[in-house]
Amino acid sequence: MHTVTLTKGVPDFREGQVSFDEDGHLERGNTPTVMNPNDKHALRTALQTKVRHGGRLSVMSMGPPGYGDVLGEAMESVYADELYLLSDRELAASDTWATAITIATGLQKLDETPDLVFAGFKTADGETGHTGPQACWCLDWPIITHVIALDVDEDEGTVRAKRLVEGDIEEIETVEAPIPAFVVADPEFEPTYRTAGDRLTLKDLRAETKERAKNHEEHMTTWDHADLNLDPDYIGLDGSPTIVSSVDPIPKAPAEREATMVDPGDEAGMSEVFDAMAAHAGGEQ
Amino acid sequence: MEAPTMTDEHEHYEAVVVGAGPGGAAAAATLARNGVETVVLERGVDAGSKNVTGGLIYAEESAPYTIDGLLPGFREHATERPVTDYYIHNIAGEKVKTFDITQGHERDTEWADAVLRRKMDSWMAERVHELTRETGGGLLTGVKVNGLLRDNNEIVGVTCEELDPIEADFIVAADGVNSELARAAGLMDWEEPEEWFQGVKAVVDMPGDAINERFGIDDDEGEAHLFSGDLYDGVRGGGFLYTNESSLCIGNVFHLDSIVAEEAEVQELLDALLTHPLLAQWLGEEYDEREYSAKLVPDSKKAANPSPHEGRLVLVGDAGGQMQAQGPIIKGMNHAVTAGALAAEAFVEARSRGKPSTAGERYEQRLHDEGVMAKLRPMRYEVASAAGENDITTDLAERLLDSPLGRASVRAADTAGLLGRAYGSPYLASMMPDTKTPYVTLPTIIAEELGTRVADDNTIEPPSLGERIGELTYDTDVGNPHIVLEDDSVAASGAAVTACPVSAEGFGGGCYREETVQSNGDEERVVSLDTQPCVECGTCAVVADTQWEHPRGGKGVEFREG
Ligand SMILES: Cc1cc2nc3c(=O)[nH]c(=O)nc-3n(C[C@H](O)[C@H](O)[C@H](O)COP(=O)(O)OP(=O)(O)OC[C@H]3O[C@@H](n4cnc5c(N)ncnc54)[C@H](O)[C@@H]3O)c2cc1C
Ligand SMILES: Cc1cc2nc3c(=O)[nH]c(=O)nc-3n(C[C@H](O)[C@H](O)[C@H](O)COP(=O)(O)OP(=O)(O)OC[C@H]3O[C@@H](n4cnc5c(N)ncnc54)[C@H](O)[C@@H]3O)c2cc1C
Ligand code: SF4
Numbered sequence: 069m070h071t072v073t074l075t076k077g078v079p080d081f082r083e084g085q086v087s088f089d090e091d092g093h094l095e096r097g098n099t100p101t102v103m104n105p106n107d108k109h110a111l112r113t114a115l116q117t118k119v120r121h122g123g124r125l126s127v128m129s130m131g132p133p134g135y136g137d138v139l140g141e142a143m144e145s146v147y148a149d150e151l152y153l154l155s156d157r158e159l160a161a162s163d164t165w166a167t168a169i170t171i172a173t174g175l176q177k178l179d180e181t182p183d184l185v186f187a188g189f190k191t192a193d194g195e196t197g198h199t200g201p202q203a204c205w206c207l208d209w210p211i212i213t214h215v216i217a218l219d220v221d222e223d224e225g226t227v228r229a230k231r232l233v234e235g236d237i238e239e240i241e242t243v244e245a246p247i248p249a250f251v252v253a254d255p256e257f258e259p260t261y262r263t264a265g266d267r268l269t270l271k272d273l274r275a276e277t278k279e280r281a282k283n284h285e286e287h288m289t290t291w292d293h294a295d296l297n298l299d300p301d302y303i304g305l306d307g308s309p310t311i312v313s314s315v316d317p318i319p320k321a322p323a324e325r326e327a328t329m330v331d332p333g334d335e336a337g338m339s340e341v342f343d344a345m346a347a348h349a350g351g352e353q
Numbered sequence: 354m355e356a357p358t359m360t361d362e363h364e365h366y367e368a369v370v371v372g373a374g375p376g377g378a379a380a381a382a383t384l385a386r387n388g389v390e391t392v393v394l395e396r397g398v399d400a401g402s403k404n405v406t407g408g409l410i411y412a413e414e415s416a417p418y419t420i421d422g423l424l425p426g427f428r429e430h431a432t433e434r435p436v437t438d439y440y441i442h443n444i445a446g447e448k449v450k451t452f453d454i455t456q457g458h459e460r461d462t463e464w465a466d467a468v469l470r471r472k473m474d475s476w477m478a479e480r481v482h483e484l485t486r487e488t489g490g491g492l493l494t495g496v497k498v499n500g501l502l503r504d505n506n507e508i509v510g511v512t513c514e515e516l517d518p519i520e521a522d523f524i525v526a527a528d529g530v531n532s533e534l535a536r537a538a539g540l541m542d543w544e545e546p547e548e549w550f551q552g553v554k555a556v557v558d559m560p561g562d563a564i565n566e567r568f569g570i571d572d573d574e575g576e577a578h579l580f581s582g583d584l585y586d587g588v589r590g591g592g593f594l595y596t597n598e599s600s601l602c603i604g605n606v607f608h609l610d611s612i613v614a615e616e617a618e619v620q621e622l623l624d625a626l627l628t629h630p631l632l633a634q635w636l637g638e639e640y641d642e643r644e645y646s647a648k649l650v651p652d653s654k655k656a657a658n659p660s661p662h663e664g665r666l667v668l669v670g671d672a673g674g675q676m677q678a679q680g681p682i683i684k685g686m687n688h689a690v691t692a693g694a695l696a697a698e699a700f701v702e703a704r705s706r707g708k709p710s711t712a713g714e715r716y717e718q719r720l721h722d723e724g725v726m727a728k729l730r731p732m733r734y735e736v737a738s739a740a741g742e743n744d745i746t747t748d749l750a751e752r753l754l755d756s757p758l759g760r761a762s763v764r765a766a767d768t769a770g771l772l773g774r775a776y777g778s779p780y781l782a783s784m785m786p787d788t789k790t791p792y793v794t795l796p797t798i799i800a801e802e803l804g805t806r807v808a809d810d811n812t813i814e815p816p817s818l819g820e821r822i823g824e825l826t827y828d829t830d831v832g833n834p835h836i837v838l839e840d841d842s843v844a845a846s847g848a849a850v851t852a853c854p855v856s857a858e859g860f861g862g863g864c865y866r867e868e869t870v871q872s873n874g875d876e877e878r879v880v881s882l883d884t885q886p887c888v889e890c891g892t893c894a895v896v897a898d899t900q901w902e903h904p905r906g907g908k909g910v911e912f913r914e915g
Contacts, residue, residue: 262515262516263516264366264392264394264493264496267493267516268491271482
């Protein structure tokens with residue numbers, strides 16, 4: 069079993085990490101890059117597959133050299149065997165289309181064709197959710213999205229999955245596809261390790277990866293457009309049909325509400341508060 | 354989808370060991386060395402994170418197995434200081450009479466080292482994992498076994514919170530005091546406070562240099578001190594102090610029935626020891642408590658199951674009540690080790706003869722043949738207690754001791770060197786009746802008659818209960834309390850308010866509280882429970898009317914020292 073998980077670095081949008089300029093534009097230079105949070109679900113799906121079926125777990129990313137650290141994080145958290153970084157100047161400013169072409173080409177260049185490719189469900193910055201499906205479309209493989217549980221039948225060469233129809237937690241269907249296939253894990257995906265055997269395998273993987281993750285660069289292969297034999301006209305900025313006409317900052321929510329301070333000892337004040345609240349006692353807004 | 358669904362086909366290992374304390378570690382290491390495919394399941398986030406001991410681990414010369422024999426490197430990596438000097442202090446007010454009992458302690462002792470359980474158990478767990486992994490099994494933490502898997506009423510495996518059921522040919526319940534497995538098998542119950550001690554202790558931070566200077570020892574030396582007398586308000590039991598590399602373990606072990614009878618606030622009894630003038634010389638001015646902890650301790654004399662097995666299941670260590678109080682010297686870890694290894698050996702033999710189901714009987718036989726059961730349930734005690742533990746004898750002994758004649762004979766006995774020898778005698782210790790006489794009255798009279806006044810000023814201020822709880826680490830299983838009060842009347846469960854080591858009368862931040870509720874216009878006193886600050890000591894499983902279980906794997910309190 070060989071799986072590849074796709075991951076992207078995104079600005080760390082957490083409070084205290086992210087930095088905006090006066091106009092509300094993201095200051096990339098001052099904001100650390102972290103792994104796209106949703107990619108963790110994809111990685112967990114890959115790990116569960118490796119624990120249950122063995123084999124190789126690779127992680128691939130297209131982006132600047134700094135994404136190498138994101139790949140290192142992936143190695144540490146899900147015990148990846150190999151890392152692939154698709155990176156060079158010609159690839160810069162790709163839109164989802166160009167990104168997908170590049171990734172699909174990277175997947176084809178691997179010495180062992182992956183059985184499953186896992187993509188995350190939307191990034192924290194781009195948020196299109198296009199990249200996985202488009203890369204899959206390039207390869208003409210089946211894709212299963214919104215996956216919450218996964219089972220591979222290696223003998224039959226199939227993958228069976230439970231998925232949320234239209235992303236609706238109320239509606240769950242089970243689908244099956246031949247492998248190789250793309251799988252997009254829903255954030256609802258929870259890996260399960262209910263046997264001692266699986267947990268012991270996990271423990272082995274953790275122990276085995278400890279040293280490896282410290283020198284993740286040694287396990288990272290970097291390919292540029294020439295390695296991938298990609299025509300610069302079809303990738304990067306030139307290969308990106310998307311035109312961004314303008315960017316509107318999201319208006320700030322009004323920071324403070326009108327508030328009146330009432331001393332709990334102030335009886336008159338407090339009874340006004342109760343009167344004001346009484347109107348909503350039935351649950352109305 | 355979900356885990357491979359094996360409705361009638363369970364995951365199978367040759368042996369499952371529940372609990373990674375000394376008993377479980379010894380069993381698993383021995384099984385693995387004999388090529389038995391063994392999986393070890395431990396509920397703590399880390400081995401040792403749930404465990405509390407005094408503690409000195411003994412390697413007895415007479416024991417068939419010792420922990421360093423089973424896990425080489427143990428003393429080098431897992432222990433603190435060896436015990437090179439051993440004293441017992443009899444206390445009456447500020448008067449103290451000390452006996453050196455090093456000789457008695459050394460009898461049948463190959464070595465004895467102080468340990469901290471987090472360090473000790475996590476070191477053992479790594480070795481055990483390596484050994485068992487080679488057999489196709491291994492050691493898992495964060496997994497709580499919650500029951501026995503049965504097939505046609507026969508025990509065939511275990512059920513877990515975090516895993517699907519596991520079948521095994523041999524199941525070792527090394528799950529410690531309050532063993533849920535022993536209870537499920539009907540081999541132990543948690544009914545009688547008389548069968549248990551409660552241990553409460555503090556780990557006190559102290560640089561190694563300060564320890565060396567204050568105790569007058571070198572890096573490779575260590576001391577043990579025991580305390581008894583009138584400083585515990587008549588509660589039967591005693592205190593201990595052991596030196597670690599850079600900390601001290603200071604605590605008390607009391608008979609649980611006595612704690613209940615005296616309605617003792619056990620954390621205050623710990624403070625009584627900590628603040629006694631005798632301890633000033635060692636504690637100095639700065640008191641920095643690293644950890645407060647507590648746990649029940651079975652009294653093997655009454656609790657050890659003489660036939661600790663049922664089908665494929667065997668009990669080792671505290672789970673089977675195999676905790677020997679040799680007078681003031683407490684030996685549980687060493688017996689857990691021996692029992693664990695004997696149980697493993699029994700299975701290996703049974704398997705090689707093609708009769709794995711006879712492992713339990715062979716284990717029981719070995720416990721007797723190797724003299725373990727005789728140490729745990731000495732005949733001497735059974736005979737002596739029949740005579741010595743009834744009220745009339747106790748009353749007589751108490752009055753005689755307190756009479757001028759009794760006091761004179763205490764003085765005479767000391768002059769003849771008898772008292773020191775008596776304290777050092779394991780023979781006498783095993784006969785000691787569980788009455789006030791040896792724990793309270795005799796030590797007090799010895800101190801009054803023979804003691805010298807300790808004038809040191811003990812200025813330390815132990816933390817409050819609230820502060821102690823605040824320092825502990827918890828991963829609370831919100832909405833899923835592991836203890837449920839069955840009967841909230843004061844008569845049924847009120848004893849827990851004082852006996853629970855993290856509760857106290859008038860303290861709102863603990864587990865147990867007494868409250869007044871209005872019902873139909875009447876006022877009623879009831880007991881309420883909040884398990885959040887629980888240190889999982891097991892006390893309220895015995896003294897209150899509860900449905901008592903351990904929290905799920907990894908949940909609840911996490912001891913860093915132990
Ligand atoms: C309209 C538009 C214009 C853009 N213009 C520019 C531009 O001018 N310059 C510029 O630098 N960027 C630009 N981008 C960003 C760039 O297109 C995205 O970073 C990239 O295509 C991924 O799209 P996404 O962030 O929406 O990811 P999604 O499609 O939401 O991501 C889904 C999943 O696909 C995988 N994935 C996504 N991106 C990668 C990757 N790079 N490597 C590996 N796996 C990946 C991950 O598993 C991820 O969870 C633009 C994006 C949009 C939508
Ligand atoms: C204050 C105090 C002082 C003591 N002093 C000494 C001393 O000086 N010398 C001495 O030898 N002994 C002493 N003892 C006793 C000694 O600590 C015990 O006898 C000894 O720890 C017993 O070992 P064990 O392996 O049987 O159980 P434990 O060490 O209690 O180990 C049981 C293990 O099982 C795990 N477990 C429990 N239930 C489950 C479950 N359902 N599923 C999975 N895992 C589970 C626990 O987390 C734990 O790791 C003292 C005890 C106390 C409380
Ligand atoms: S609630 Fe019960 S088990 Fe928990 S600390 Fe108190 S007495 Fe011990």
